[in-house]
Amino acid sequence: MAKRITIYILAAMILGILVGFGLNQTITDPSAIATITDALSILTGLFLKLIKMIIAPLVFATLVGGIAHMGDRSALGRMGARTIGWFLLASVVSITLGLMFVNIIRPGVGLGLPLPPVNEANGLAQAHFVLKEFILDLVPSSIFDALAKNAILQIVVFATFAGVACTAIGDKAEPIVKAMDSLAQLMLTITDYVMRLAPIAVFAAVTSAVFKEGLGILWTFGYFMGGFYLALAVLWAILFGVAVVAVGAGRAKDLFRFIRAPFLIAFSTASSEAAFPRTLEALEDFGVPPRVAGFVLPLGYSFNLDGSMMYCSFATMFIAQAYGIHLSFTQQATMLLLLMVTSKGIASVPRASLVVISSTLATFHIPEAGLLLILAVDQFLDMGRTGTNVIGNAVASTLVAKWEGILGTSKTAATRTTAAA
Known part of the structure; x- marks a missing residue:
């Protein structure tokens, strides 16, 4: 099923580019463009809402069940420390790579485009990091409110408390743990149904993007986009290299093969949420225990956005270069810490x-x-950075499972072993 979905998604992306380009070349009336893109957005929006419908109960069930199955609360603390430690290291690497490549390539120098007036509004609400608000927002005022809002980090906090409490009360929690395991399986089964719509959603998303912007915009910003995707490619190579060192070349290739489908879903829809259930299944097929993937992946959504962090540093420096503003090494180091x-x-x-x-x-x-x-x-850039987030979180889950000594064999490897016997 996973292989067929991958083929269908690739076909949908190619068809979407062709149809979008055809519409872009033949339809120029703004009202017609708005009508068609609105119609296409229904398909994409419906798919994403179906995915969001699954995320909260899936994260809650897998995390509570996973922690409860650990039994040893000290193991949870050790796994949490290793996870956060890797996230911090990956953050430094991704932001540094973005700064390094933008300084080498310098895509903003001699851009050749009219610059927006410095006082022109960009239409985005301002958001600033406030430590007090961030800490208070970690804890949900109500678990039902957190579930309703898909507030992943709040769900993780409550589910962690619930999982630890299950280990504390022992046998009395057995009905709850079984219920969580059953809920997780139910959500994954629903995921299989929803994923059958993925190629349609991918087609609609790609068609709409190419229809509105046209392929010409890719040529105009080609140097900027090419530089960013080159930096992403280097980050992918580093992540693959880390996986090779941790689990060997053969298993690393297996990992990237297993996450190919969720990567394509994230890339084509520019939504990490859309890829979450499939990533969870892919990691389980690869041999990462559900209790590890169910713990690391939700945390990764808030703390391990490798592609997004690289983009922040790359794009910020690109804009500075376009306006001829020089930032010293100290200022760029400060930017790294700020990001x-x-x-x-x-x-x-x-x-x-x-x-x-x-x-x-x-x-x-x-x-x-x-x-x-x-x-x-x-x-177009969001597609790349979102897909990278999936790769980064998959590698993180694999590393934590390896460090914990509980990384199992993949289904493919198990099948080969059985056949050889």
Whole structure:
């Protein structure tokens, strides 16, 4: 099923590019464009809402059940420390790579495009990291409110308490743990049904993006986009190299093969949520225990956005270069530290990367109107950074499972072993 979904998604992406380009070349009436894109957005929006319907109960059930199955509360603390430690290291690497490549390639120098006036509004609400608000927002005022809002980090906090409490009361929690396991299986079965709509949603999303912007916009910003995707490719290579060191070349190839489908879903829809259930299944098939994937993945949604963090540093420096503003090494090091914090604080904000960039521009006195330069191609860039987030979280889950000594064999490997016997 997973292989067929991958093929269907690839076909839908190609068909979407062709249809979108055809519509872009033949329809120029603004009202007709708005009508068609609105109709296409229904398909994409419906798919994403179906996914959001699954996320909260799936995260809650897998995390409570996973922690309860651990039994040893000290193991939870150890796994949590290893997870956060890797997230911090990955954050430093991704932001540094973004700064390094934008300084080498310098895509904003000699851009050849009219720059937006420095006082022009970019249309984004300002959001600034406030430590007090961030800490208070970790704890839900009601678990039902957190579930209703898909507030992943709040769900993780409550589910962690619930899982630890289950281990504390022992056998009395057995009915609850069984219920959580059953709920997780139910959500994954629903996921299988929803994923059958993924190629349709991908087709609609790609068609709409190419129809509105046209392929010409890719040529105009080709150097900027090419530089960013080159930096992403290097980050992918580093993540693959880390996986090779941790589990060996053969298993690393298996991992990337297993997460191919969720990567394509995230890439084509520019939604990490859309890929979450399939990533969870792919990691389980690879051999990562559900209790590990169910713990690491939700945390990754707020603390391990590798592609998004790289984009924040890359895009901020691009805008500074476009306006001829030089930032010293010290200032860029300060930017790295700032992005380390702010990228965690507003991960649930819609178009979070743009909001983080906007606040970073203001901090370094770079015209915030420069954000208008990248809005036209943000959808195409969002695809790359969202897909990268999936890869980063999959590698993180694998590493934690390996460090815990509980990484199992993949279904493919198990099948081969059985056949050989």
